[in-house]
Amino acid sequence: MTVRFEIGFTRYLAPNGKLVPGLPPFAADAKTIIPLYEAMVRARVFDAKAVALWRTGRLGTFASSLGQEAVAVGAASAMQETDVLLPSFREHGAQLWRGVTPVELLLYWGGDERGSDFKGPRQDFPVCVPVASHVPHAVGVALACKLRRERRAALCILGDGATSKGDVAEALNIAGVWRLPVVFVINNNQWAISVPVSRQTAAETLAQKGIAAGIPSLQVDGNDVVAVRMAVAGALERARTGGGASLIEAITYRLADHTTADDASRYRDDADVSPHWLEEPLIRVRTFLTEAGLWSKKDEEHLLQETTAEIEAAATAYLGIPTQNVSTIFDYTFEKLPEDLVTQRQHALGRRVQSAAPPAVQS
């Protein structure tokens, strides 16, 4: 038996803002692209503010999503409210689109668990730091949807590094064999900290790992928000209607360091990075919208002004939130605190140490 497969690659908006070949149905009215652009700008402004807060010691280590906004926004914008998002730790744009607030995100990255108690998307998972370990959760969420015969699906975003882990192989396999309503989006930013994809795997594509699990899999230009949105929307709709799982490898590039604790100059040259600035996801949409007569310099200024004001206000609000009471270390360990922990909680409450205050607003 000979098995052959092909991995398709989809792109609608080229880096120069030109359409190849035309817009997909959801964007037949090109105005529908405007909210996607606005969301990507919002993610980028948020990102810059988070890094700035870190630089001044007012936020913990932060994973920037600079240059990858189209993956996050394109994927999340394809979701319905009742779908469930399971992000890795670099999908701020997706979480913001879903209704997680900038204050909540800052609170989480600023070292406070309340940042994962989303008031908006109550069923969405918090970020996942142990790489790939959230991918099986998406399979469980999808199984729950399927067993209840609900028209919902799970959307799991994972990185290129995650695809080297057994968790992903196990999760893809189960999602395939049980035809579960789940869409896996690989945010292939081409770097797992210092290891490029070329040294991560000998497979020609990451998408073909889905083929091995019997899952329809394809590649999209991860810097093309239209292509990401189109591919994920189709996959989610197929998932919700009994068509099973899909995998989408979105090819993008990590323009920033891995996190604020990383120094990418140790393992890659600026000369390697700079060509990728020509392909980043925002410019092409702005060019397209401008050429289509749907976006002006004034619109751009207005958007930046509004978004910056929103994020600045969020930062101020975040900085003003007092640290949680010490007892909360214990309060959510179990639904009801066992006797053994009551003793330990009393001890903690009696300690005279000062827990880290929230980062003060600099005068």
Place this chain on the structure above:
Amino acid sequence: MAELKMVQSINLALARAMEEDARVLVLGEDVGVDGGVFRATEGLLGRFGADRVLDTPLAEAAIAGLSVGLAAQGFRPVAEIQFTGFIYPTIDQLANHASRLRTRTRGRLTCPMVLRSPAGGGIRAVEHHSESPEAMLAQIPGLRVVIPSSPLKAYGLLLAAIRDPDPVVFLEPTRLYRAFMEETPDDGAALPLDSCFIQREGSHVTLVAWGAMLRDALGAADLLAQEGTEAEVIDVATLKPLDEATILESVAKTGRCVIAHEAPLTAGFGAEIAARLAGRGLTSLLAPVERVTGYDTVMPLPRLEAAYLPGQDEIAAAARRTMSYK
């Protein structure tokens, strides 16, 4: 009422839990058509259907991980890990996710799942089938660790574990599955998950054990009784969270304590109990706390298994040492 073996009482508890709560699912390798390699899930597929009894692909990390996803969505998954040696890939999910989902999200998402696994030695099983990893698991905050010592305890504790709103690891001593029978009424009564059981009262020495070793502790108590030593035997069926009060109270009475477990000595759960006695129980102690445990070695293959596993004679000898301590 019926006399049941432990594997039957576990089956009964699973069926009861599935009957009373449609959110309860049973999943794992070979739990469906085959009824589990030990037959703990026998008949459940026929009775509750393939939507509630799921034969999974062979993927322990994903079994635990997808249980987290199911639990966060409001199901009550009861996952089986076929043998103890295969439980280690699940520890990532248990330690990083199941046990901390509630605290990470300040209670927004919770993880009411049970991970069942046969544990311990004594059945001449093949390699990697006989370990006792309870202390490793008990170190994980937010996770309950339960080990039944009889059919009746297994029934009541498993029901409690499934009804509990937080994750529970339920380790079933393999050698007790068919070792003896006990009257086990299917009355739906759960046992507490935060209390030691005083299995036999005595005033001279306290014997602490759990799981299969409880029978050895009781055997040792019989031997000691013939010599006029009255041993109190405590079953720490719910290791985590630990009910230290019951142990401290007993040792306050006896002044002597022997802790027995199959797992290796160093950093075994006996060390935790001994440390608590050395702390809050120090003034009660009339003799050093004795630990009767497995060795800090790899669990041997079946030919040497008996030389590794502690038994009632070692427990009784340790008790005599505490009695004669001057």
